[in-house]
Amino acid sequence: MTHPFELNFATLQERLDEMVEITFGDLQSQFLMLPRGTNFIDYGDFQTAYEMLKKETQAFTAFTEESVWAALQEDALALVVLRTILGFSPPEWADLARSELDSDISQNAARSLDSKVRKNRKMFAGGGNDKSVTITRTRALVSLAIKYITRGAPAAAQDTVHRLAKVDTMSGLSSVQHVANLHVPYAVLLYERYLGRPFASHRDSVSELVGDVMENAIEEQLTRRRITFRKTKRAERVEGFEQAPDFFIPTEFSPKIIIEAKITGDDGTARDKVARILRLASMRDERQREGRPTFEVVACIDGRGFGVRRQDMRDMLNATHGKIFTLATLDRLVENTSLKEFLPRVR
Numbered sequence: 001m002t003h004p005f006e007l008n009f010a011t012l013q014e015r016l017d018e019m020v021e022i023t024f025g026d027l028q029s030q031f032l033m034l035p036r037g038t039n040f041i042d043y044g045d046f047q048t049a050y051e052m053l054k055k056e057t058q059a060f061t062a063f064t065e066e067s068v069w070a071a072l073q074e075d076a077l078a079l080v081v082l083r084t085i086l087g088f089s090p091p092e093w094a095d096l097a098r099s100e101l102d103s104d105i106s107q108n109a110a111r112s113l114d115s116k117v118r119k120n121r122k123m124f125a126g127g128g129n130d131k132s133v134t135i136t137r138t139r140a141l142v143s144l145a146i147k148y149i150t151r152g153a154p155a156a157a158q159d160t161v162h163r164l165a166k167v168d169t170m171s172g173l174s175s176v177q178h179v180a181n182l183h184v185p186y187a188v189l190l191y192e193r194y195l196g197r198p199f200a201s202h203r204d205s206v207s208e209l210v211g212d213v214m215e216n217a218i219e220e221q222l223t224r225r226r227i228t229f230r231k232t233k234r235a236e237r238v239e240g241f242e243q244a245p246d247f248f249i250p251t252e253f254s255p256k257i258i259i260e261a262k263i264t265g266d267d268g269t270a271r272d273k274v275a276r277i278l279r280l281a282s283m284r285d286e287r288q289r290e291g292r293p294t295f296e297v298v299a300c301i302d303g304r305g306f307g308v309r310r311q312d313m314r315d316m317l318n319a320t321h322g323k324i325f326t327l328a329t330l331d332r333l334v335e336n337t338s339l340k341e342f343l344p345r346v347r
Contacts, residue, residue: 003329004322005336012322019322020313026326027307029265035213039118039205041080049077049121060176063150068142072124076117079138082145083114085176087163087196090114096144103140104133113138149176166192214261214300215246217330222249225334227342241283243276249342254293257338261300263327270305274312281319296338298323300330 003026004012004019012019056071057063071078083093094110097103105113113134117123124138152172153164164170167188168179215231222229228250238244238252247259258280262273280297287294297320306313317324325333334340 003332003336004317004324005329005332007322009321012317016314016317019317020310023313023317023324023326024307026302026328027304028302028327029304034199034202037202037205039115040202041077041118045077045121046081049075050081053078053081054180059180060173063146063173063176065139065142065146068146069124069139072138072142073126076121076123079117079141080114082142085149085168086145087166087169089201093141093144096148097137097140100147101140101144103137105137105140109137110141113141149173166195214263214302214327217327218247218259218261218300218333221330221333222247222339225339226344227334227339242279245276245280249339255295256341257296257298259298259300262303262306263301264303264305266305267308268305270301270303271309271312273301274306274309274316277316278319296321296323298325298333298337300325300333302326302328 001022003022007015007019052075053068053071054060056074057067068078068082083090086093088096090110090113091107094103094105094107097105124135148164149169150173152175153162153166153170156162156165166175167184168175219229219231230248230251232238232244232246232248232252236244238248244252245258246261247257248255249257249259260273260277260280262270264270264273277297277299284294284297299316299320301324323337325336334343
């Protein structure tokens with residue numbers, strides 16, 4: 001099968017619609033696989049932390065600050081379990097602690113704490129320094145959680161749903177105790193999964209890593225072939241560019257090739273990347289007209305978000321002169337672009 005990056009520009013124009021279909025066929029649905037990241041919790045670890053919380057609180061019949069703190073001292077991951085019972089995100093938990101208990105915990109501090117207890121499950125072993133900022137903030141979060149879980153969901157207006165109106169918190173501690181004794185119908189589990197979306201929290205926490213999959217793959221190709229390149233940082237400012245491209249080859253001071261990389265299942269995000277690629281192509285053409293040194297524009301993309309708008313793909317193929325690669329064709333990146341000119345000479 002012929003791919004657009006193998007054609008000259010004139011042939012690409014003649015076969016443009018065919019090349020759009022071929023590129024669409026290479027796009028993969030990336031949402032089925034997520035990076036684990038450093039904070040992913042296996043079910044076995046989560047279950048162990050849950051059982052520790054259940055044990056120290058006597059199956060939630062002695063649900064006090066002291067009993068919860070005892071569980072945290074044994075396994076700090078129990079803090080994530082406690083948050084999951086609440087059904088709050090770390091920033092939401094922090095906001096309530098600030099407004100109701102006058103805690104100084106910020107949203108970022110709550111996110112950081114949530115991350116730390118995943119990595120260091122003995123974080124509170126031995127009690128630590130009871131006057132430390134982290135202990136004080138954690139105790140505030142625990143106090144607020146006990147208050148809300150014990151109280152349960154109050155009556156809500158007809159057109160609203162209270163966040164605690166869940167099977168395990170609807171009626172306060174009696175709801176938690178009931179669920180802890182395994183009286184949970186499968187339909188209830190599925191319904192609350194529907195409300196919360198499977199893997200939503202983890203997906204949010206590794207959203208940047210998902211985007212890094214393509215960039216890492218490109219970096220591996222360039223490094224392995226010993227090609228000089230400059231990979232830019234997020235939101236980095238590079239003189240002469242409204243938005244810094246993802247890669248300059250060999251450098252941003254006199255680029256010969258510019259690579260834009262993106263994986264997304266969202267068509268809005270894909271369109272933003274298309275707009276950036278078209279802008280770079282416009283800059284390339286403008287330099288060419290002015291007789292200035294110019295560069296080749298290469299797009300490395302994947303995800304079904306790029307397969308929504310046919311005209312966007314046409315525009316992108318034209319703008320890059322067919323130099324569009326997906327994860328399925330990335331192994332052909334060097335030989336089918338000007339990158340081959342930067343390969344070390346073999347003697």
